[in-house]
Amino acid sequence: MKLTDTACRNAKPKDKPYKKADGGGLYLQVQPSGAKYWRMKYYFLGKEKLLALGIYPIVSLQEAREKRDNTKKLLDAGKDPSIVKKDKKRQTLERHKNTFEVIAREWHENQLARWSTNHGLNVMRRLEVDVFPYIGTRPISDIAPPELLDVLRKIEKRGALDVTARVKQISGQVFRYGIATGKCERDPSADLRGALKIGKTSHFASLNIKEVPEFLETLERNHARLFPRTQRAIKALMLTFVRTGELINATWDEFDLDKAQWEIPGWRMKMRNPHIVPLSRQVVEILREQKEETGHLKTNWVFPNQVRPKDPMSNNTILFAIGRMGYKGKMTGHGFRALAMSNIKEKLGYRHEVVDRQLAHAQRSKVDRAYDRAQFLDERRKMMQEWADYVDKISQDSVTTFKKAA
Numbered sequence: 001m002k003l004t005d006t007a008c009r010n011a012k013p014k015d016k017p018y019k020k021a022d023g024g025g026l027y028l029q030v031q032p033s034g035a036k037y038w039r040m041k042y043y044f045l046g047k048e049k050l051l052a053l054g055i056y057p058i059v060s061l062q063e064a065r066e067k068r069d070n071t072k073k074l075l076d077a078g079k080d081p082s083i084v085k086k087d088k089k090r091q092t093l094e095r096h097k098n099t100f101e102v103i104a105r106e107w108h109e110n111q112l113a114r115w116s117t118n119h120g121l122n123v124m125r126r127l128e129v130d131v132f133p134y135i136g137t138r139p140i141s142d143i144a145p146p147e148l149l150d151v152l153r154k155i156e157k158r159g160a161l162d163v164t165a166r167v168k169q170i171s172g173q174v175f176r177y178g179i180a181t182g183k184c185e186r187d188p189s190a191d192l193r194g195a196l197k198i199g200k201t202s203h204f205a206s207l208n209i210k211e212v213p214e215f216l217e218t219l220e221r222n223h224a225r226l227f228p229r230t231q232r233a234i235k236a237l238m239l240t241f242v243r244t245g246e247l248i249n250a251t252w253d254e255f256d257l258d259k260a261q262w263e264i265p266g267w268r269m270k271m272r273n274p275h276i277v278p279l280s281r282q283v284v285e286i287l288r289e290q291k292e293e294t295g296h297l298k299t300n301w302v303f304p305n306q307v308r309p310k311d312p313m314s315n316n317t318i319l320f321a322i323g324r325m326g327y328k329g330k331m332t333g334h335g336f337r338a339l340a341m342s343n344i345k346e347k348l349g350y351r352h353e354v355v356d357r358q359l360a361h362a363q364r365s366k367v368d369r370a371y372d373r374a375q376f377l378d379e380r381r382k383m384m385q386e387w388a389d390y391v392d393k394i395s396q397d398s399v400t401t402f403k404k405a406a
Contacts, residue, residue: 003028005061011036026068028056038064040071044080051081098183100143100174101127101136107177116270118245118315123170130155130167140175141184145191152196161197168192206335207327209343213395215327224324228293232286233303233318237333239283239388241340241359243270244333248313250302252291257284260381275360278381280388340387348390350383358383 003022011020013034021027025041038053053059053067071081104127112120134151135143148171155164172189179187207215218224219231226234237247246264255262262277269275279287287302294304303313318333337359344350354376 003061008036008056008061022061022065022068024068024072026053026064028064038067040068042071042075042081044075044082049080049082051085096139098140098178099137100140101132103140103178103181103183104131104136104174106181107174110177114272116245116268116272118249119270126163126167126170130163131171140178143175143184143188145188148188149192149195152192156197164196165198168196205330205332206338207331209339209347209394211330212339212391215325215331216391216395218325218327224321224326226321226324227306229290229303229306229313230317230321232290233313234321236283236286237318238336238339239280239286239391240277240384241337242275242277243337244318245315246275248303248315248317251300252302253300255279255287255302257287260284269360271360273360276377276380277358278377278384280385282388282392283384343390344383344387348383348386350379354379354383 003020007020008028011028011030013030013032015032017029017031019027019029019039027039027041029037029039031037036056038056038059040051040053042049042051051071053064053071056064059067074081074084105124108120108124108127111123115123131151134154135147138147151171152164152168155167168189172187175184175187175189178184216235219226219234222231233247237244240247240262242264246268249268250262250264254264257279260279260281260283262279264275264277266272266274290302294302294309297304297309299309301309301312305311305313322328322331322333341355341359344355345352357376358380
């Protein structure tokens, strides 16, 4: 006789567990404690097995019958329901273990070998600030396009469109890594095309060469009350035109001031290749002044943080200093690269490939990359000195510290 919901509800506990059958192998097992469990007896490959289908009344009689029928379908398909159930449980546990944050950190760790230290830190900071708080604990395989879009629109509402695009790109790389490692099946960022605002393309602000004398005079007069080491960092950046991160993270062991040469290790470079920077007499003088001021500090940083000498100068120190000088929106640390590149070619007549090597741009071929470290080095030494002398020359009517060495 088949069960009814009333019969299930009214089943009273006894001294020993007992069963109330419903048919097709399904029965309700009533425990002495009063707990009631759905069980199903079945045979697979001639062996009797038992399957747990839930607890009554959380699983109703109707739901238990549906589970029984689904179990029979598995048996008809030649599958063992117990193994199928264990596999589903394992997949569920695996899915919840493989959260977006876990997979993102795994992906990030795998990329570090080909990234610069600063780039790696910036990528992780973006994830920790803009993504992990919202979807970090979600199984990566469960994240759908609308959920990722909601995360990105939080950034978009701040007006940070460049950051929005960057976070979308990073998220897409994490999802594609998840696909490759079997943690998820699709990249929801690919479905967001056209759903986000697009910012206008902008280039780093840079001075015109005619504005350099006034800029240097403003820097020397120091009405903005910059620290001397910040002034020197700006001057060094103008004359070496390396990336800001490459300068502020420089350590003294990278320099040979007697040979007037700075060798940046590959792990600190954006393109991961070691880079040689010939130093003009003016830059050597700046560095010797810097060493005289900071030599007593127990630090290897060339430009240590003013407040925390054990740390390097902050990434924003130079940008904020330029802003305090009155050049906000007119000049950036990166702008010195554009300034040097255009004027060295136009005013000093150097070939593009020589300037390009000094800028440490990515080379297209493996052969180019192999020779990049020292290619055109003699010509680059001459070029770097001529650039410093040229800056001196156009600024000769201003009070600057760019004095020619005797």
